[in-house]
Amino acid sequence: MRSSTKNGSDTRAQDLLEQLQQHPALHDRIAALLEVVENAQGDAVKADEAEERVAEELRRLGQEALQAWAERKNQRLAACYEARRDCQRKEKKESGGTPASA
Numbered sequence: 001m002r003s004s005t006k007n008g009s010d011t012r013a014q015d016l017l018e019q020l021q022q023h024p025a026l027h028d029r030i031a032a033l034l035e036v037v038e039n040a041q042g043d044a045v046k047a048d049e050a051e052e053r054v055a056e057e058l059r060r061l062g063q064e065a066l067q068a069w070a071e072r073k074n075q076r077l078a079a080c081y082e083a084r085r086d087c088q089r090k091e092k093k094e095s096g097g098t099p100a101s102a
Contacts, residue, residue, distance in 0.1 A: 029061040
């Protein structure tokens with residue numbers, strides 16, 4: 001029973017890794033946040049310092065996330081617009097107008 005939970009966790013971890021690989025900027029921000037949590041640089045001696053660094057990294061993460069969202073939304077809208085333009089072009093009549101009466 002425990003192995004099925006571990007497999008589910010492994011799958012979620014793999015899914016998350018694949019998603020982060022698609023968004024390198026977010027990957028970098030998550031890595032920076034983890035460095036703060038682990039105090040990798042050893043410069044956060046007090047809780048206030050750690051809190052300030054976490055808040056700054058979360059702000060940057062939020063900016064990167066919204067930027068990625070906006071870029072993806074723009075790509076989707078552009079693709080949708082292009083698809084509609086293609087459809088409209090295909091439906092356009094080739095008629096030169098009504099023939100002149102003689």
